[in-house]
Amino acid sequence: MSGPEATVHARKAEYARKSARIAGIAGLAFVALFVAGFALVAIAPDPSESDERLLSFYTNEGKRIVTILGAYIIPFAGIAFMWFMASIRNLLSEYQHGRNPIFLSMQLVSGTLFIAATFVAAAASVTQATSIAFFDQADISAADLRQIPALGYALFFVFGIKMAGVFMFATSRLGRGLLPGWITVAGIVFAVVLLLSAAIIQPLALLLPAWVATLSVWLLLGPAREAVEPPREGATTAGPGSQSA
Numbered sequence: 001m002s003g004p005e006a007t008v009h010a011r012k013a014e015y016a017r018k019s020a021r022i023a024g025i026a027g028l029a030f031v032a033l034f035v036a037g038f039a040l041v042a043i044a045p046d047p048s049e050s051d052e053r054l055l056s057f058y059t060n061e062g063k064r065i066v067t068i069l070g071a072y073i074i075p076f077a078g079i080a081f082m083w084f085m086a087s088i089r090n091l092l093s094e095y096q097h098g099r100n101p102i103f104l105s106m107q108l109v110s111g112t113l114f115i116a117a118t119f120v121a122a123a124a125s126v127t128q129a130t131s132i133a134f135f136d137q138a139d140i141s142a143a144d145l146r147q148i149p150a151l152g153y154a155l156f157f158v159f160g161i162k163m164a165g166v167f168m169f170a171t172s173r174l175g176r177g178l179l180p181g182w183i184t185v186a187g188i189v190f191a192v193v194l195l196l197s198a199a200i201i202q203p204l205a206l207l208l209p210a211w212v213a214t215l216s217v218w219l220l221l222g223p224a225r226e227a228v229e230p231p232r233e234g235a236t237t238a239g240p241g242s243q244s245a
Contacts, residue, residue, distance in 0.1 A: 018092040024077075027085035031209040033077035038205055040070025041125050041205040046153065046200075054145045064129040071126040078115045084212065085111040092174040110166035114208075118129045118158035124152030144186030157200045164208040165194030167168045171215075183218060187211055 020104070045053050057063050093104055125147045128196045172179070172187030190207045196203055 016091055016094050016174045019087045019094070023087035023091060024216040024218075024220035025086050026080050026087060027212045027219070030077055030080035030084050030212045031216070033080055034209050035206070037070045037073035037077055040066050040073065041122055042070075042202060043067060044125065044149065047150040056062055058128060058132055058145055059146070063132070064133050067126050067129050068133060069128075071122045071205055074118060074122040076120060081111070081212075084216070086142035087160065088215075092171070092178070095178050100174055103173050107167060107170035107174065110170060114160055114167055115161035117155050117163060121152040121160055125149050126157060127152075135237060153200050157197075157204070159207075161194045161197065161204055165191040168194075168208060168211055179215070180218065183211075183215055186214070 018206040043063065045057050056114050089104065091106060092107075128145050169191035172184040172191070175187075190211055194204060195209060
């Protein structure tokens, strides 16, 4: 390889390693913030609870504040996810040399829609708590306490997690040859589970964070940072990650 070509390749390799580090840090930040925000919002009773349980919860100022705090954390989780998504997209795009534009587009669109659905769902879930805490809407009935939070559940568990599944599928497909085989297989399996889910099961919300956490830790490891060096044009894309499949 000539001098200029070697220099260009070294710069691309350094850019790829930097993208991997940013993706790893942002991914772990997303996981921590999303799990914390989701856990705080989820302490609110679901719409199937009794009238007494709903009214008891929403008339308790401390519990209302906790759920509102969770909603305030969710946007920061979304920002971290955007950093993760952009960095992993840059990394995989460089590694693929622009191939698979369909999956690159699917990854970007599905990740963006996941963030949007999560934001709207979190807002809907705490609308009643916010109305009581900040706008003195103390005369809300039990029926009101069910309706808007039910919309939040539908937005996230019907639409949001489907987009999370598409994001994992597209990222796993783009990462073939670069990421370890067990990470890509897990991403595809989790994606299928989310895409086929037809019930509101709260642990399903943790599949994407679990996968992102695993991928982020791998990216931050020393051998992983070496493995993300982009191959030369025309070279095979089978990387060290594929050897561990």
